[in-house]
Amino acid sequence: MSKIHPTVTGIILAGGRARRMDERDKGLIELEGMPLIKYTINALSPQVEQLMINANRNQESYGEFGFPVISDQITGFLGPLAGMAAAIQSCDSDYILSIPCDTPWVPKDLATRMLAAIEKEQADLCVAHDGERLHPVFALINRNRINSLTKYLNSGERAVHRWCKQQRLAIADFSDQPKAFINVNTPEELIAAAEIVKSA
Numbered sequence: 001m002s003k004i005h006p007t008v009t010g011i012i013l014a015g016g017r018a019r020r021m022d023e024r025d026k027g028l029i030e031l032e033g034m035p036l037i038k039y040t041i042n043a044l045s046p047q048v049e050q051l052m053i054n055a056n057r058n059q060e061s062y063g064e065f066g067f068p069v070i071s072d073q074i075t076g077f078l079g080p081l082a083g084m085a086a087a088i089q090s091c092d093s094d095y096i097l098s099i100p101c102d103t104p105w106v107p108k109d110l111a112t113r114m115l116a117a118i119e120k121e122q123a124d125l126c127v128a129h130d131g132e133r134l135h136p137v138f139a140l141i142n143r144n145r146i147n148s149l150t151k152y153l154n155s156g157e158r159a160v161h162r163w164c165k166q167q168r169l170a171i172a173d174f175s176d177q178p179k180a181f182i183n184v185n186t187p188e189e190l191i192a193a194a195e196i197v198k199s200a
């Protein structure tokens with residue numbers, strides 16, 4: 001009998017304040033004529049059953065990309081974990097797969113590698129690794145983590161790394177994809193990313 005494939009909802013995290021980008025809404029900033037978030041939509045949407053966007057500002061503009069827009073349920077800009085919690089609360093998939101909105105070169109095999117790793121390790125959470133360090137905002141999370149997430153946030157904690165270390169954690173290696181975790185946090189990094197797009 002064939003194994004039933006678990007369902008995955010993709011969530012693009014665009015809910016930050018973008019302090020290092022002069023508080024401009026990062027997902028909507030254009031990189032070589034295309035909004036940053038559109039690069040991540042194009043990469044993730046073919047990999048998941050359903051895609052959602054997590055935003056705490058400009059929800060109407062984000063809605064124009066054609067996917068449901070959800071806001072943090074625990075307000076106050078508590079960081080990416082608040083967006084992940086909101087995603088689990090807004091879908092009924094077995095897993096959510098979160099990525100940030102500021103990474104134009106998301107791996108095309110992100111979901112398959114993360115699922116393989118989580119199943120192999122029988123873990124509740126899988127986080128991406130670039131060969132040197134973890135990138136815990138790229139996370140495949142079993143929906144059974146919702147109570148852990150809300151408890152952690154309600155206790156005043158917000159550090160993603162620390163929460164991850166408390167879980168049964170699998171790690172997916174993407175050291176073969178050096179561009180995967182390039183992210184655009186500052187105006188200077190936007191210029192550098194534009195150079196990469198132009199030279200591709």
Ligand SMILES: Nc1nc2c(ncn2[C@@H]2O[C@H](COP(=O)(O)OP(=O)(O)O)[C@@H](O)[C@H]2O)c(=O)[nH]1
Pocket residue numbers: 013014015016017018054055072076077078079080081082083084099100101102137183185
């Ligand atoms: N939902 C939500 N997302 C956030 C919040 N703060 C940051 N993020 C998202 O988390 C991701 C990583 O944030 P970023 O500022 O780029 O931090 P970096 O990891 O240092 O690059 C981005 O996609 C942000 O939109 C928040 O308070 N709520």
Ligand SMILES: [Mg+2]
Pocket residue numbers: 100102183184185
């Ligand atoms: Mg970033």
